Amino acid sequence: MEGRSYQRFPTVKIRELKNDYAKFELRDTDASIANALRRVMIAEVPTIAIDLVEIEVNSSVLNDEFIAHRLGLIPLTSERAMSMRFSRDCDACDGDGQCEYCSVEFHLRAKCLNDQTLDVTSRELISSDPSVVPVDFASPSSEYDNAENRGIMIVKLRRGQELRLRAIARKGIGKDHAKWSPAATVTFMYEPEIYINEDMMEKLTLEQRMSVVESSPTKVFDIDAKTGRVVVVDPEAYTYDDEVIKKCESLNAPGLVEVHPKEDSFIFTVESTGAIKASQLVLNAIDILKQKLDAVRLSEDTVEADEQFLELDAHMRGG
Amino acid sequence: MNAPDRYERFVVPEGVKKVSYERDTKIINAASFTVEREDHTIGNILRMQLHRDPDVLFAGYKLPHPLQYKIIVRIHTTSQSSPMQAYNQAVNDLDKELDHLKSAFEAELAKHSREY
Numbered sequence: 001m002e003g004r005s006y007q008r009f010p011t012v013k014i015r016e017l018k019n020d021y022a023k024f025e026l027r028d029t030d031a032s033i034a035n036a037l038r039r040v041m042i043a044e045v046p047t048i049a050i051d052l053v054e055i056e057v058n059s060s061v062l063n064d065e066f067i068a069h070r071l072g073l074i075p076l077t078s079e080r081a082m083s084m085r086f087s088r089d090c091d092a093c094d095g096d097g098q099c100e101y102c103s104v105e106f107h108l109r110a111k112c113l114n115d116q117t118l119d120v121t122s123r124e125l126i127s128s129d130p131s132v133v134p135v136d137f138a139s140p141s142s143e144y145d146n147a148e149n150r151g152i153m154i155v156k157l158r159r160g161q162e163l164r165l166r167a168i169a170r171k172g173i174g175k176d177h178a179k180w181s182p183a184a185t186v187t188f189m190y191e192p193e194i195y196i197n198e199d200m201m202e203k204l205t206l207e208q209r210m211s212v213v214e215s216s217p218t219k220v221f222d223i224d225a226k227t228g229r230v231v232v233v234d235p236e237a238y239t240y241d242d243e244v245i246k247k248c249e250s251l252n253a254p255g256l257v258e259v260h261p262k263e264d265s266f267i268f269t270v271e272s273t274g275a276i277k278a279s280q281l282v283l284n285a286i287d288i289l290k291q292k293l294d295a296v297r298l299s300e301d302t303v304e305a306d307e308q309f310l311e312l313d314a315h316m317r318g319g
Numbered sequence: 320m321n322a323p324d325r326y327e328r329f330v331v332p333e334g335v336k337k338v339s340y341e342r343d344t345k346i347i348n349a350a351s352f353t354v355e356r357e358d359h360t361i362g363n364i365l366r367m368q369l370h371r372d373p374d375v376l377f378a379g380y381k382l383p384h385p386l387q388y389k390i391i392v393r394i395h396t397t398s399q400s401s402p403m404q405a406y407n408q409a410v411n412d413l414d415k416e417l418d419h420l421k422s423a424f425e426a427e428l429a430k431h432s433r434e435y
């Protein structure tokens with residue numbers, strides 16, 4: 001028996017898009033979907049990160065586990081991650097890095113031979129897979145300034161010190177360890193609707209109007225130079241701090257300014273670590289959420305067991 | 320030392336069902352669904368989608384304990400429907416909503432990349 005559908009049809013408008021940053025409006029859905037997307041982007045979209053380190057030589061000032069931890073936190077380009085296998089699900093290997101389906105191998109060799117301190121950075125990591133490399137913030141495709149960018153610092157070596165290691169990177173999710181999270185920040189806010197009661201505003205002096213404008217800690221309001229009226233210049237700068245509402249009350253004019261959050265409209269900002277593009281992060285989050293929903297469908301045997309239960313129940317009542 | 324493994328949070332152990340269903344023994348058309356290795360992400364969207372169904376009299380979920388990696392979704396419906404039917408409908412509607420969202424986002428993305 002098929003029931004009626006109560007599906008919604010959300011709409012999207014992208015405002016700003018860079019490789020590692022996206023700002024968009026999401027409308028005609030509710031906070032549960034917005035929050036599920038945010039949670040999935042942070043904790044369940046997979047990336048690739050170093051997960052196993054075999055140290056051959058380490059005479060640096062940092063101990064082995066300290067270096068292993070630092071290596072884990074280096075973001076690696078992870079376009080491959082969605083189609084890769086988790087090592088624990090991989091039947092082609094035992095997750096030791098010998099298998100191309102679930103692992104990527106890295107090597108690092110560095111030795112300081114003179115009196116100049118040697119900086120060992122993510123650029124020294126040699127990957128076995130050209131598509132999985134440390135995120136390069138200085139590459140021409142990114143918006144960063146090239147001049148001063150020399151990778152992510154791992155350790156500094158003085159004369160005679162050496163670091164030699166083999167590392168295995170694996171697919172993982174932020175829920176397992178934050179090093180696998182592709183999200184630097186993901187936030188959303190309700191779109192505010194700000195209403196100014198013009199009749200009440202008329203009765204205020206210019207000084208009082210200025211105090212209303214200045215009561216907001218963020219630049220939401222301004223005075224129109226021509227008319228002298230209070231106008232909303234940037235509704236989204238409002239942080240739901242209620243300062244302007246309190247100001248109106250203190251001026252004995254409650255309801256002078258009202259702010260209503262639109263509960264079906266959200267403004268998202270997504271910042272990626274660079275492991276995947278911000279736009280891809282959103283798309284992957286939708287795919288992952290769909291996979292999760294698919295996994296929670298009732299199985300055939302659950303439905304059958306219930307039908308048998310019903311028959312038995314009817315039989316018992318009948319008898 | 321005796322901390323549970325991190326993967327315990329999202330890997331369903333062997334021999335355990337992802338979703339199990341239990342009818343209420345006293346109230347007709349009421350049931351609980353235990354969903355293993357899921358949290359607020361799934362629990363809350365299911366609950367809110369179930370609230371859109373007028374045949375659903377009650378829908379709620381709980382995460383019983385932060386170290387028990389499961390949620391319990393409780394549904395009570397009118398005689399016009401059943402908890403199982405409402406649950407299936409909610410999952411299907413959410414799935415279709417996400418399909419729609421994906422194509423809407425992709426269309427915006429294509430529009431945006433053409434403009435630059």
Ligand SMILES: [Zn+2]
Nearest residue numbers: 090093099102
């Ligand atoms: Zn493998």
